[in-house]
Amino acid sequence: MAYEVTPRYRLGLIGSGVMGRALLNAAIRADVVDASEVIASDVSPACRLAAEELGCDPTEDNVQVVTNAEHLLVALKPQVLREVLEGLREQFREGQLIISIAAGVPMASLREAVGDAPAIVRVMPNICCTVNEAASAWTAGPEVNEEQRAFVVELLQAAGEAVEVEEKLINAVTGLSGSGPAFAALFIEALADGGVKAGLTRDQAQRLAAQTTLGAARWVLGNEGGPARLKDLVSSPGGTTISGVAALEARAFRAAVIDAVVVAAERARELGG
Structure with missing residues (x-):
């Protein structure tokens, strides 16, 4: 009672x-x-x-x-x-x-x-x-x-x-925002590795990579147009950014991220019975 x-x-x-x-x-x-x-x-x-x-x-x-x-x-x-x-x-x-x-x-x-x-x-x-x-x-x-x-x-x-x-979407949330910090951390680490390969110190590269990711997220949350708009703003014709974007696309960057979220969501569904 x-x-x-x-x-x-x-x-x-x-x-x-x-x-x-x-x-x-x-x-x-x-x-x-x-x-x-x-x-x-x-x-x-x-x-x-x-x-x-x-x-x-x-x-x-x-x-x-x-x-x-x-x-x-x-x-x-x-x-x-x-x-x-x-x-x-x-x-x-x-x-x-x-x-x-x-x-x-x-x-x-x-x-x-x-x-x-x-x-x-x-x-x-x-x-x-x-x-x-x-x-x-x-x-x-x-x-x-x-x-x-x-x-x-x-x-x-x-x-x-x-x-x-x-509730049927909770597993999708688990795959996206539940597992997402690990995916984002992997991207930040890779971004910093790229900076080190280009000549920066590890400390410099990691601080810049983390702040760049944080700033991009805040821009997307605070402005209309979503991430595509931010990408377009930074990508000038024939410039450095669009060249880097092309390199990511050539290596199926988007598909890999999409698959990571879907696989994590499916695993959450399995674990939840």
Whole structure:
């Protein structure tokens, strides 16, 4: 039987590891929640200490989190998520919001674990939430009300960009923005290698490659026309850039990137059952 209490905290974090704390820290910095409104649990003393250093109330008792928080952010690894949620099943209140960021765990599995009482949102964030540049996608069950949806948007946008998608598209999101930071890192590394081959030092090349990629991304997000427009602006007739673009096209650069996203999405589908 769920406890009938007025929640003491606005947000409860179950799993205070790197990803959970990153989202929490972003929410605190953006005034989505005050640190005093958060209770955070973890089995690790070091993670509890890190949450306490953010100004939150730490605990090792997940039941205390569930029974005292209005909304729950569950940031657990997929392999332990079901066991933990099933252990808390009788504590969840009717309509209590659960936000899960576990990769590959579908809404149906979450519902089976938590029972009928709570409202569920599934989120696919990425590692860039640790630097407040996340690209997150989320999907909500029909029981999630407008106030709860607004809270989810605030929480995720505090750490970067967030888009709502149908759950059937979450695997595509995993392939694109979930795996994408690794693909982008590989491109930045290759760009820097090219700079080194052309005569720059490793430090110079890496700094320029990273900043160039960051600047290009910000341009695309802040201007109309998308990446094609940026490419056209930089590519003068018979110039250096169009020569480099031609070299990439000759080596099927676009096809390789497309295939990487599709293969990653298919693997996410396999892992999710």
